[in-house]
Amino acid sequence: MKNNNLLIASIILLFSMLWLPMGQYEFLVDHWMEIGIYAIPFVGMGLFAFKERSEEISNHNYRLIAVVMLIAYIIHQFEEHWIDLYGYTYAFYTFNNNFILSNLGEPNSMVKPLTKESIFVINTSLVWLIGSSAILRSPKKLFPFFSMAGIIVINGFVHILAAIATQSYNPGLLTSVVVFIPIYFWIIKKTLNVHNTIRPLIFGGLIWAILAHIIMVAGLLASNWFNFFPEYIYWTLLIIWSILPVFMFRSKNIA
16 A cells, blocks of 8 residues: 555655656756656656555556556657658658648648647657556556557557548557557457456546547647646646546446
């Protein structure tokens, strides 16, 4: 219990250091994805910090799979936000602003609905935060685990559908096809083979991920295009939605 409290406090401190204005924000907004890549070995080594009881580690390897999911997403962020398939840097920012403005019927607008600050908060909350929660809470509580799995597959399909709609490559498409979709169905097959009672958690994770994408797009437009509320309100909504899975399905302990 003491170790778990220490881990929870460490995660709170980590994300406070990311988001609080302490002079590092301008650097992180442009380089967070590079830090993610360099953090991969430490994420892997961090798995061993959870070896409190042997039965927890052998309990269907949920924590190991959670670590794999987070690393897979960090690799996706490399293609999506650092260097894409054509060698362009931070191509997602330009591609998605052009895509959004085109669909709004304002392709020549000087206003960029998707800011780099929002990209930073989206990825550190809906990916890093939920991924950390999945690692921390597995195997005793699996809704964060399946929420992370849900965000992987839904995001993967969004990239694929965007490629079909535009008939072109988009940053993150390659890893969506060769990493996200296969790893999700591998996870679902592996977990269903152990527990066929997890179906509500699987569907719940998918619903959470779909709603996360709706909040992500609708909140972005509401704050940065229609100016219904400040952008920091949008960021707060993203963080709250990322924390929510920790408190859902509290009585569902199937591990």
